[in-house]
Amino acid sequence: MNIKQLAEKIGNNSWFAPGHRLCAGCNAGIIAKFVLNFAQFKGYKVITVLATGCLEVATTIFPYTSWKTAYMHNAFENAAATASGIGAALKSLKKKGLLKEDYKIVVFGGDGGTYDIGLQSLSGALERKHEFVYICYDNEAYMNTGIQRSSATPMLASTTTTPSGKVSKGKQQPRKDLIAIAAAHDVYAAQTSVSHLQDFWKKLEKAFNDQPAVLNVLSPCTRGWYFPPDQGIKIAKLAVETNYWPLYEVDHGRWILNYEPKQRKPIIEWLKTQGRFKHLLQPTQENEKLIAQLQEMVDKRFEYIKKLARATSE
Amino acid sequence: MQIKPGLPWKELPLGGVIDVPGSSVEFHTGDWRSSRPVIDLNKCTGCMLCWLNCPDNAIKIKNGKVEIDYDHCKGCGLCASVCPVKAISMRREALEEEERHGSKHKP
Numbered sequence: 553m554n555i556k557q558l559a560e561k562i563g564n565n566s567w568f569a570p571g572h573r574l575c576a577g578c579n580a581g582i583i584a585k586f587v588l589n590f591a592q593f594k595g596y597k598v599i600t601v602l603a604t605g606c607l608e609v610a611t612t613i614f615p616y617t618s619w620k621t622a623y624m625h626n627a628f629e630n631a632a633a634t635a636s637g638i639g640a641a642l643k644s645l646k647k648k649g650l651l652k653e654d655y656k657i658v659v660f661g662g663d664g665g666t667y668d669i670g671l672q673s674l675s676g677a678l679e680r681k682h683e684f685v686y687i688c689y690d691n692e693a694y695m696n697t698g699i700q701r702s703s704a705t706p707m708l709a710s711t712t713t714t715p716s717g718k719v720s721k722g723k724q725q726p727r728k729d730l731i732a733i734a735a736a737h738d739v740y741a742a743q744t745s746v747s748h749l750q751d752f753w754k755k756l757e758k759a760f761n762d763q764p765a766v767l768n769v770l771s772p773c774t775r776g777w778y779f780p781p782d783q784g785i786k787i788a789k790l791a792v793e794t795n796y797w798p799l800y801e802v803d804h805g806r807w808i809l810n811y812e813p814k815q816r817k818p819i820i821e822w823l824k825t826q827g828r829f830k831h832l833l834q835p836t837q838e839n840e841k842l843i844a845q846l847q848e849m850v851d852k853r854f855e856y857i858k859k860l861a862r863a864t865s866e
Numbered sequence: 867m868q869i870k871p872g873l874p875w876k877e878l879p880l881g882g883v884i885d886v887p888g889s890s891v892e893f894h895t896g897d898w899r900s901s902r903p904v905i906d907l908n909k910c911t912g913c914m915l916c917w918l919n920c921p922d923n924a925i926k927i928k929n930g931k932v933e934i935d936y937d938h939c940k941g942c943g944l945c946a947s948v949c950p951v952k953a954i955s956m957r958r959e960a961l962e963e964e965e966r967h968g969s970k971h972k973p
């Protein structure tokens with residue numbers, strides 16, 4: 553990606569219009585805009601499909617829309633099924649000679665809409681090999697309805713349904729591995745971050761050329777993670793630098809690690825930036841143990857990805 | 867069709883379809899702002915990173931230079947956080963207001 557060329561081509565005519573009502577500093581806005589900018593730059597015609605969630609709710613408040621692409625919202629649980637239907641309709645229209653142009657279908661779902669309630673429709677659509685690019689903007693909880701835990705919420709994070717307090721230290725279970733699940737459908741699946749737009753761009757190029765494809769993008773949320781609105785991108789970057797959020801891809805069974813920090817930062821650096829982990833910061837024995845456990849989990853997971861990358865390289 | 871407040875419900879589009887692409891531009895989120903980004907064009911190198919990263923598309927390009935669209939900027943400060951040469955500073959709106967109107971009111 554050459555930013556200046558991109559800016560020259562898109563200018564003030566981005567397909568993602570201002571005036572949406574995402575919170576100030578919400579990183580989901582950056583992700584949506586970047587994906588549309590990419591498609592616009594490449595000259596694709598796009599149909600966007602959204603699962604219910606912050607991005608959908610905030611960009612389509614009647615009588616306004618922030619989308620300049622064709623757009624469809626159906627429900628929380630069926631974004632990928634909706635995309636399948638659109639794909640089938642396009643095929644049929646083409647067959648009848650009623651449609652000439654090619655369209656790309658881009659789906660946006662939150663982590664709740666992807667890891668949890670929309671997982672079965674996503675799995676079905678991936679298995680049937682419908683053509684679409686699925687973008688999960690992962691803010692690690694159900695933010696739109698008030699910060700309930702999802703299967704993407706990290707262990708020990710405090711949410712409104714896993715509150716930290718006397719009896720609990722936040723969510724008890726580790727997060728689900730979405731990319732491994734998507735990759736099990738023998739497709740292109742990759743993880744990237746809003747802080748690494750060059751990496752994101754490369755993965756979009758691969759995804760648009762090898763559909764169906766799934767991208768999981770870390771999307772810091774000021775309200776749910778509790779940080780000031782100017783910190784999102786820095787926090788996303790720290791997630792990569794601590795190996796909490798490795799940048800990797802699985803290209804039809806072949807695992808590739810895209811980035812390894814020279815010296816990974818300790819996980820505490822990442823925890824410190826967000827109020828949802830505040831209860832772990834008092835220097836008690838219990839907290840030290842919990843943070844050590846988390847550190848071990850992060851390191852193990854990173855080694856696991858490296859091992860898979862070695863094992864699956866030709 | 868353009869849907870204005872007060873339109874009788876019978877005249878609303880069937881199914882509530884919104885058929886003006888990007889119509890949210892008419893909704894001004896600029897009044898959410900408590901701090902405003904101010905760009906020092908003498909420091910700006912034109913790298914366009916602020917333009918790329920603004921979640922609200924509130925950074926416009928005019929004659930090759932970046933410019934804040936205060937009708938939509940929510941004042942999050944992300945643009946200032948990604949500027950590699952610190953050309954963007956965040957200023958409290960209340961102070962700006964005071965300067966504009968010469969008010970003695972302490973913000």
Ligand SMILES: Cc1ncc(C[n+]2csc(CCOP(=O)(O)OP(=O)(O)O)c2C)c(N)n1
Pocket residue numbers: 604605606607627628629661662663664665666691693694695696697702
């Ligand atoms: C079937 C169904 N159940 C529940 C809801 C209520 N609901 C709307 S958005 C949402 C949470 C969305 O979470 P996520 O997908 O992570 O997106 P985010 O809001 O975090 O961006 C829920 C529970 C719904 N719309 N439909």
Ligand code: SF4
Pocket residue numbers: 573574575577578579580606607610691695696772773774775776
């Ligand atoms: S709650 Fe979080 S994800 Fe939702 S709009 Fe606000 S910052 Fe974005």
Ligand code: SF4
Pocket residue numbers: 577903919920921922923924925934935938939940941942943944945946
């Ligand atoms: S303060 Fe936020 S909304 Fe305003 S121009 Fe900067 S990045 Fe955009």
Ligand SMILES: [Mg+2]
Pocket residue numbers: 662663664690691692693694695
């Ligand atoms: Mg979410």
